[in-house]
Amino acid sequence: MGCVTTIYEVAERAGVSPATVSRVFNGSPVSAEKTRHVRKAAADLNFVPNRTARTLRRKNSEMIALILPDIENPYFTSMARGVEDVAQAAGYSLVLCNTDDDPGKESQYLDIAASEHMAGVVLAPVARHADEQLLELPGRPLISVDRTTGLPVDAVMMDNFAAGKDAVTALYQGGYRRIACITGPDDVETAVERARGWKSVVDRRQMFADPGAFTRFSTFRVDGGRTAMASLLESPSPPDAVVAANNVMSIGALQVLAEAGMRPPHFGVATIGDLPFTTISPKSVTVVHLPARHMGVTAAQLLIERIQGDPQPVRTVVLRHETRPAAYPHPAGA
Amino acid sequence: MGCVTTIYEVAERAGVSPATVSRVFNGSPVSAEKTRHVRKAAADLNFVPNRTARTLRRKNSEMIALILPDIENPYFTSMARGVEDVAQAAGYSLVLCNTDDDPGKESQYLDIAASEHMAGVVLAPVARHADEQLLELPGRPLISVDRTTGLPVDAVMMDNFAAGKDAVTALYQGGYRRIACITGPDDVETAVERARGWKSVVDRRQMFADPGAFTRFSTFRVDGGRTAMASLLESPSPPDAVVAANNVMSIGALQVLAEAGMRPPHFGVATIGDLPFTTISPKSVTVVHLPARHMGVTAAQLLIERIQGDPQPVRTVVLRHETRPAAYPHPAGA
């Protein structure tokens, strides 16, 4: 129904021109009487303006796109909620797109955002850009979150290097001395940076002769965590603790540890990113809490400022994580 | 860039009419030579067709909307993946909208879907419809998933009543005799049906004099599960097992149980919906596995058939769940 009534029919019924109907709906000055007639007619006909036509004319829609690598990861859905809340409040509706870390899908969605004239884009970029120019393509504001683009666009980030350092440091202070690292694909910036943070501390403490032997690159999935953890446990002289570079890898690692009969704090675990939907004792694992939701909020705010014409130079906002060390230190020996 | 080149500029550069350019991009017959010229010109100018204009003219876009009550719930994101995979394969892009179980947001997104001329909608309807007519509004195919609408639209469902029965039955067979039920809001269909399934078994077995005293309605969130479980544990004669009516409520219940020092199988737990990202022993809890992803796949398939003009009468597809009883029966006594 709503999609068949046009401004012309409303105009005719109200005895005015289509232009006047448009004006009523856009706040341009129209006499009180005609306004009344138009509103009445619109209500009678159950008129809903055709957004496609409006967008075509205005070259600008009220949608913003949020392009994420993995909507099944609670880290990103939490971010999405942050973006959504701000967007909604500002009168924009959010459309969520999942790239699966596939540059092809990412560029497809960027194309769509542009050719649908979306007001702006919040993008968590995939590992490698198929085509750097893509980021120019939208021609409208774009904010990157979580990962950098290498291009001069606004960004909302966290300090992945520091997060890696903090995670391993907390374990060290808990008494662990052989702290391995499992992280994501070696072409994903967050994975690499967190591992670098880990390595910097491990090197300084001279924890291993060959730190590389205690690093595992895998996928940022539960399975990735499982594989990496299993591989570590099989090594000739296994570690006594592990830093997992993301929330769901930690889950995988904890699963494998549980299956091997090694629960924290017997085996130390630090997770970068909160454990989603966890039932384990909250203090048995060191958690580097990441401000996912807040990153979303901030990104959305920056984006909306840009949409409204904020002329500031390109900004990068770095949000702080918070380290919550496990309460139970490493049991002697282990 | 891409969004400023028009079909007219391409036409001029290729020495043909705009109509011919359009034909080239839509597979209408055009001579080989002109086709070549057009493609060359389009490539040179980095031409991307303006989807807004196309949609306006065609009254039909290549986007499908998926409207969900809670994208932070892995049950729904899993469903979303199912929808997305099918949609992508069929050349549609998916936009995901989160209603937060708010009828206002739901109707807003339905309006948008209609006025953006989206090709179709997959909707997990909120508890109570603000306005039943809304479902007429799109004027384009709509499939409901997970919950019914009470309206004659295609639906992909599961048997919630049976799921409730199966959960409690598995616990009974595991040796538990006082099996309580925690479920979602009493205006959410899935919550009510699952609780009814539970009650039917509890009644038949004459488990409680007053089953109502062992039922808790709460939110379909982790907190809801916590509250409900805590309340049950405080009751004068507590249960020895519980059926939790959704995945995240189960998490809340398990958290409270763990804090009270009661882990399964000491206290029996059955969850309707897989435990997301769990680290607990996989066999300690009875899981009624729900085909979330498959529901998404099926819904998307039905939708695409409808979009392509499938004239079948309204269908309801009910997908089967699978009960996976805990391996360890109830320890004697408890």
Next chain:
DNA sequence: CTTGTTTATGAAATCGATTTCGTGAATACT
């Protein structure tokens, strides 16, 4: 009282791609 300025409003252009319609050329059929 005239000239200058707002102000409300309708007619018409516009956004960019699609599609109908019509024409001339090419091919098929009797």
Next chain:
DNA sequence: AGTATTCACGAAATCGATTTCATAAACAAG
């Protein structure tokens, strides 16, 4: 050979809202 049919393709209408432009009325200033 002559008529019928198909075919490629350009001109122009179309989708529906917005916006520019022009106009007439209302109002202010001199």
